[in-house]
Amino acid sequence: MCQNLGVFSRRVPDDLVPNALAAARETHGPPRFDLTASNPTLCDLPYPTELLDALSDASGLVYRPDPFGMARAREAVAALYRDRGVAIEPGQILLTASTSESYSYLFKLLADPGDVVLTPAPSYPLLAHLAELEGLQTRTYRLDPHESWQPDLQSIDWTGVRALLSVHPNNPSGSWVEPATADEIEVRC
Secondary structure (H helix, E strand, O other), rough: OOOOOOOOOOOOOOOOOOHHHHHHHHHHHHOOOOOOOOOOOHHOOOOOOHHHHHHHHHHHHHOOOOOOOOOHHHHHHHHHHHHOOOOOHHHHHOOOOOHHHHHHHHHHHHHOOOOOOEEEEEOOOOHHHHHOOOOEEEEEEEEEHHHHHHOOOOHHOOOOOEEEEEOOOOOOOOOOOOOOHHHHHHHOO
């Protein structure tokens, strides 16, 4: 029989007091622009009026799961790339429900539990958490604010590194890795 150890794991604080951000919102109200919102339907974006027309298509009443994503959706993505001059076949495209799921697949593909992946600093903190959920070790690498937030490759300890994560554009700096820097990273990884 289990002893009553509480509802949550020991990682969850016992006091559940509001953090500084919650306290500031309580005092000052919500920010004018919530840059943490990840649900576009909550951001007052204008949507085309015909967006929901596809919901009236009776073919949508039949569930045909595909582990790579709906074929029609992958074909549409391939067409978007083709319009931009990039030749890619729908069979080369994998659609996921979220970026977190995408990272999960990439981590499983690129690294084994215990391997090291590098995450940028500053960056979106979820990257390290997702890597750790896959059993990976994380180390940060510095983005240099004096060099347009490019990775400081000289300061990186490359020992045991399996992958270097980079988000384009980076959150919160808005930077991206220059092509020459990306080439150097590819050689090192």
